[in-house]
Amino acid sequence: MKVLSVVGFLIACSAQAQGYQYWNFLRHSALLPGQNMTFRVENPSGSGIQNYLLYEGASGVSSVPMSYVLDGPMTVTASVPGPTGSVRRYGFRYASAAGICILPVAIAPGADPDPADLTQLSTDPVGDEIFGYANLDLTEYRTGFSSTRIFASLSNAGGGFPTNSGLTFFGYMFAMADPALADPDTVFAILYTTNQPGIITPGLYRITGTGFGDLEKIGEIEHEIFASSNTLLVSCSISDLMSDPYFMEWYDPSDPAIGIAAFTQRITLIGGAQQADQAQGGDCFPRAVSVPPASNTLPVLSGFSLSGSGPTAAASIIYTDANGHCPVISEIVFDGAETFPMYPLTLVYTSPVTYRTEEGIGPLASGDWETALLRFSDNQTDMVELEVQNTGLPEDDGAPPLALSLSPCPSTGPVGIVAVIPEGASGRVSVYDVRGSLVRELCAPPGGSSASVTWDGRNADGERSSPGIYCVRLEAGGSAVTGRVVLTR
Template sequence: MKTSTLIILILVAMSPLMAQGFAPWSNVRHSAVNDAGNIVLRLNTMPEQQDPLECYYSANGAAWASALLNETEFTQYETLLPYAYGQTLKYRFRTASSYEGEGYAFLNPAKLDSNTFPPALNQMALIGEDPVGDSVSVYNPSLDLTTSYFGCTDTKFFAAMGNSSGTFPTLVSLVSYNAYMVLLINPESVSDTTAYAMIYTFNIPGIISSGLYKVGMAGDIPSFERIGNIQSQVSGSKLYLACNISDLIASPEFGAWPNTSHMLLSTAVTMNVSIPYGSTTPTFGFGDYATFGSLLFEFYSINAASNALPVISNVSVSNSPAGQTITFDYNDANQDFPLVSELYLNNGGIFQLTNTEFDFSDTVNFTAFIPALNGWSSGEIRISDNGMDYVNLTIYSTAIGVDASAPVALSCSLPNPVSPRGNAIPIRLSGMQKAPTQISVYNLKGQKIGNIFDFYASSSDQVLNWTGTVNGKTLSSGVYYLRVTQLNNSYNKRITVIR
């Protein structure tokens, strides 16, 4: 049996934590599409986060699917999501925990593509599942909640609930009625006596009917002030409700929306309303309440036509008694983070380039530290956002405190996989400088097989026809790298050869 009927008070008690912007995850970022057709999705959690973290994704409006998050480092998780350029891929997160003995879920609500009502259930986000038979004070299978869901658009909130009976009758008898509610609480303007709710019930003249309400609590006795209409429909054994966000924010006590923390607290509630013969005073018996939901209105999506290679700029090498620090700025038009960010030195040393900022919609600074007496004289920065295409830049130990490069934009594309069967294979180059240019082929061990083109580029864009041969011999089936080199810049393209 559940022990408390003060549902609003429970949500109010949770709200200060939510209003502070607390979230179990942060630094959500994605890579470009790798050679397996996936993006790498990566995020961080707080050290005290112990509850399992769930990830869901949807491509082009398909039903939400789940993806397993794996912990790759302490407080860092990642997963692979299938993606094809041109798609719109949405993804969101959820975790379940408890507060003062009450179960709650922290999640991103589903961002719906339209205001169509009712929305498809598989387009909504599950808040939680609820045990059967755990009524508060009144038991009825129709009042016994089992599931609750939430979704939204920029203008509407949507909710759905399931129960033990699969039906949602509102009229029990001439003196007894059922009411089904979804509470909506803004944690930044919360009151311990007021909440807002979408309510689906029988039209009881002078007392209550279906609509959007400001709900007051005086002890255990609720009061209802209607502030707007709702949409309601029972479909597929679920009850769907929707309201206009504008009706909520028109009520001053609800507060501003969106709020600063992008948070909303919500739960589904059922109750029985009884009005004895000859009386106009209703009595209320709570039936059940569903999982408490802390909804974080942050929405993640990708919609890219093709991969845009990262751009490296403002490279510098600075000196100190302890060693040398290499830094550069990283920008990616698709907001991809790099899967590879390494510095290869001419003496064989390899250093990881690291970052402390994770907002790849803006410039991110990368750095590496080389201890003194390392003995290096030159090195190569290698960056890749997909593990196949690389942006390379040569640096020198003597370039102390000097910007080492302008933004890198060299690019190469060709049909992949390559099938050298006598037909010309077009290699398209772009972003070139007017300078000597060399295209070479390397195996996976980094061993050079040979040059296939050596010329002076007279324009920034050029198409070269390749026969699939190196030094007069056709390449065997396998995986190789094409390296395009101009001055201190180079670009690697991973290719698969099929004969």
């Protein structure tokens, strides 16, 4: 059954909104220099595909292209302004030969949005309206949502948004339907049109056919005309939609997806409702993505381990971030000369994530290295480092090698130290200045343990140490490893 004969085109990317098919494993860094933030997400990419990261800006929704990066199985990334004084909201746009999908930037609770605050789905050519009315000639449409309302804006080629000219009436419609159906029998629409009580009035409708009798009003709408931009903004209550049993047959609030489109109509007493113009349809995923401002806690590195030998040799480390930030730098440096990236084995940063090198990289394959420095940063400024020494001991029992982690660096306050000591060796953690003089002995952790201690920047007499570079040395079992920390005021 064709609904109004104009909705067969609605679902341009049908059957693409089931589950988290797009934008999975969303993660982001801490604030970077310039108050930007790097986002990463798993999403299809490649030839003929465009990915964009959307963000809430001072003048509305802005976008930047996302590019592929070797991280997860199909990671795309981009850097955009992060949250500074208040929560910032984000979204995504994905375009391929199959169509367009958007995760709109959410509207703040209680906000009265302008059209620029909504997320554009598509533009439409000027001059393709078939009856010669500029006001029915769509040029673009946008959508957005808050916790209580769905918003849409329709822009035209001019002439305002009159609802009639004599006995000819006009309709401006934002349509919603089950995204799994290419040709739905039932469509929900925010319809701005003439006010003819008993026949038709502006409102939210369930549409099941081509005649006036097939339009059932299920809610009221709000509208505002922005004459300077030839734009109509309309909205409806989400609760009105969710009160409709048919809508709830396919709409899943825990994983929301809606097929959307915009079109205009000319309505005459003789010809009835006739489509005047249509804009490309797509899928909308109204899942709110926002990041609040927060103080950054630097990540912690622990549990360094080696596995395999020769072409299968690899190194692993456990990355833990109290804020759930992903790192923007993750690398291992052998003997201060050769640097190799490390990659995550999982992508949920609210839990510890194991990072691993590629198998068979030179130093690990040959075993010809003395020290390895693991370097991670979630903000491109503060580097968390862990230095390990190649003891040449087999690790069949899974015992970790000698390891030392220091953070933050540089530090204006206490320095957190994590020392890992192999089984059967007693350890000692001490702080020295750059001349090699002992500043303070901190602890003597037992073997087979991972000890955490804090250096408050003071010497053995309780006096605050001067700003500068200090060395933290871990000794155990006849071996030693040293890390550097910079104290600043």
